[in-house]
Amino acid sequence: MKRAxxxxxxxTAMALLTAxxxxxxxxxxxxxxxxxxxxxxxxRFVDAVKxxxxxxAIDSTNDQAYYNLALVHIELRSFERAKDDxxxxxxxxxxxxxxxxxxxxxLIQLEDWAGAKEAFEKSIELDPDLFKAYFKLAQVLExxxxxxxxxxxxxxxxxxxxxxxxxxxxLGRLYADLGYLDESAQVLSSGxxxxxxxxxxxxxxxxxxxTVYQQQRSxxxxxxxxxxxxxxxxxxxxxxxxxxxxxxxxxxxxxARRYLKKFVDVAGRDAPAHYVKAAQDRLGELSVN
Numbered sequence: 477m478k479r480a481x482x483x484x485x486x487x488t489a490m491a492l493l494t495a496x497x498x499x500x501x502x503x504x505x506x507x508x509x510x511x512x513x514x515x516x517x518x519x520r521f522v523d524a525v526k527x528x529x530x531x532x533a534i535d536s537t538n539d540q541a542y543y544n545l546a547l548v549h550i551e552l553r554s555f556e557r558a559k560d561d562x563x564x565x566x567x568x569x570x571x572x573x574x575x576x577x578x579x580x581x582x583l584i585q586l587e588d589w590a591g592a593k594e595a596f597e598k599s600i601e602l603d604p605d606l607f608k609a610y611f612k613l614a615q616v617l618e619x620x621x622x623x624x625x626x627x628x629x630x631x632x633x634x635x636x637x638x639x640x641x642x643x644x645x646x647l648g649r650l651y652a653d654l655g656y657l658d659e660s661a662q663v664l665s666s667g668x669x670x671x672x673x674x675x676x677x678x679x680x681x682x683x684x685x686x687t688v689y690q691q692q693r694s695x696x697x698x699x700x701x702x703x704x705x706x707x708x709x710x711x712x713x714x715x716x717x718x719x720x721x722x723x724x725x726x727x728x729x730x731x732a733r734r735y736l737k738k739f740v741d742v743a744g745r746d747a748p749a750h751y752v753k754a755a756q757d758r759l760g761e762l763s764v765n
Contacts, residue, residue, distance in 0.1 A: 499535075501535045502535050502537075502538065505541060506531070506538070508527050508530045508531035508534060508541070509527070509531040509538060509540060509544060511527045512525070512527030512528035512544060512545070513528075515527055516547070516548050521552055524548045525548055525552075528541055528544055528545040532545065532564070538568070539564075539566075539568035539575070542561050542562070542565035542568065543565045543572075543574075543575060543578070545561045546558040546559075546562045546578065546582070549561060550578075555582050555585045555586050556586070558582045559582050562575055562579040562582060573599045573600075573603035574599070574603075575599075576598040576602065577595070577606060577609045580593075580594075580609070580612060581612060584615070584616065589616050589620050592612075592613075592616045593613065593616050593620065604636075605636055607632075607637030607643070608637070608640070610629045610630070610632040610633035611629070611646070614627075614630040614633065614643075614646065618650070626650060627650060627651070627654075630643050630646050630647035630650065631647060634647065634666075638670060641667055641670070641671055641680075644663055644666060644667025644670075645680055645681060647663050648661075648663040648681075648684055648685070648688070649684055652684075652687065652688050652691065657688050657691055657692050661685060661688045664681050664684050664685040664688065674708055678708055679704075679705040679706075679708035679709040679712055679715070682701045682704040682708070682715075683701065683705040683714055685701045686698045686699070686702040686705065686718055686722075687718060690718065690721075695726050698718075698722050699719065702715050702719035702722065706719065713739060716735050716736075717739040717755060719731075720733075720734070720737075720738070720739055720758075721758065723735060724762065729762050732758070733759060733763070736758055736759050740755050740759070743755075
């Protein structure tokens with residue numbers, strides 16, 4: 477939930493002028509905006525901010541200049557300033573769904589869950605096909621402990637964006653968390669049907685589906701999916717642990733030791749400590765018995 481990404485873009489002066497505003501101020505504002513976008517694309521962010529701020533000072537109705545300025549501030553992780561920029565863009569033109577969606581994304585970074593919920597709901601109202609807004613709204617609803625609402629919004633994200641694999645993973649994981657294992661398996665299997673072969677997204681779906689089968693004590697199916705994940709991403713840490721642990725549950729000690737040791741070897745400092753300890757303890761038990 478903490479990652480932020482943006483796509484910098486600029487409209488040409490001609491494109492803006494055809495919108496009906498042909499004033500000299502608008503022309504100069506567009507020129508400054510496009511210069512700022514060029515600086516941003518060259519990663520000269522300080523210069524980009526200066527040009528875009530000049531663009532907004534020259535013409536305070538240039539909503540795209542405010543939006544592009546927000547994108548630069550997001551790149552700089554200046555989320556409070558990005559929030560202010562987007563508020564200005566919306567004040568100038570509140571009918572652009574993307575402005576509200578981006579504001580919601582920024583408010584997630586600021587952990588303003590209620591504000592993010594409102595922003596995503598407005599973006600969906602303006603553009604019902606904005607599938608990533610449904611997905612992000614679902615994430616926010618989870619933070620607000622509205623799991624039923626999150627289930628609905630993840631489902632709508634899939635309906636609006638049937639190849640958006642993150643939504644399948646999130647919906648399948650949430651169903652599993654709520655104990656709806658059959659529904660989880662169905663969603664994750666549907667995700668695999670539309671996933672691109674050999675991608676990390678496919679590997680993640682295999683791993684999640686394996687965990688569901690493990691909970692259902694369908695160990696052979698769980699092992700099959702964990703191995704499929706590792707065929708795609710051989711060093712996938714979660715799959716190494718899950719596969720080793722599942723082998724231990726079926727008393728295949730040799731394979732359990734093999735994969736749990738691989739997990740410990742690649743765990744790294746950022747691995748959850750309780751998983752590392754569990755793997756080490758199980759390895760100890762397998763070595764003694």
